[in-house]
Amino acid sequence: MVIRTRAALVMIVAVPLLAAGCAGRAGATAAGSPSVTPTAACPVVEGQEMPADCVPYDGEAAMALNDAYRQRFEPSDDGRAEVEPQRVAAQDALAALVGAPLSVDAVLGALEGAGFDPDVPWVEPAGDPAAPSAIGVIISVGGLCLVGTLDAEHAEVETDGMIADGGCVPAQ
Secondary structure: OHHHHHHHHHHHHHHHHHHHHHOOOOOOOOOOOOOOOOOOOEEEEOOOOOOOOEEEEHHHHHHHOHHHHEOOOOOOOOHHHHHHHHHHHHOOOOOOOOOOOOOOHHHHHHHHHHHOOOOOOOOEOOOOOOOOOEEEEEEEEEOEEEEEEEEEEEEEEEEEOOOOOOOOOOEE
16 A cells, blocks of 8 residues: 555656646746847849848859869979970870861870870860860879860860869869
8 A cells, every 4th residue: 555655646746846847937928038030141133132131142253253273283394394295195196186077086096096094084075066166185194284175277285283173174
């Protein structure tokens, strides 16, 4: 019988204590409690009014200002001299294609024939991919970049430095 009495006593004391923990404070109102005004960066849309709780953000303007990652480092004279044989090989490979129909496959084949790994050159047609007006070439060699162009009338390859983000091909 003592066990039942204890269990009943625990229930009588515990239930009101638990219920008291769920009750709100006396005198507290929703209007009196502090609230945080949300703020967020909202894109600027021409012709639309900005909501009062937003901080205007023009993503396009910010990206236009942040071009540092595209800037190329200036290669040293020693670096240029070190990759000069590869530059000449790429120049000769592209020059052999002047006057021929322009195609990415022909450029990749010529560069592979000149000793370049077929997976290394970045080759991009300008204009219509089926009939490009020119073909751009970028090859990473010895920590520098060989940057070239081939069109119907000439081929040119120059030695340039890597871009600030650490590669030769800029982000598109």
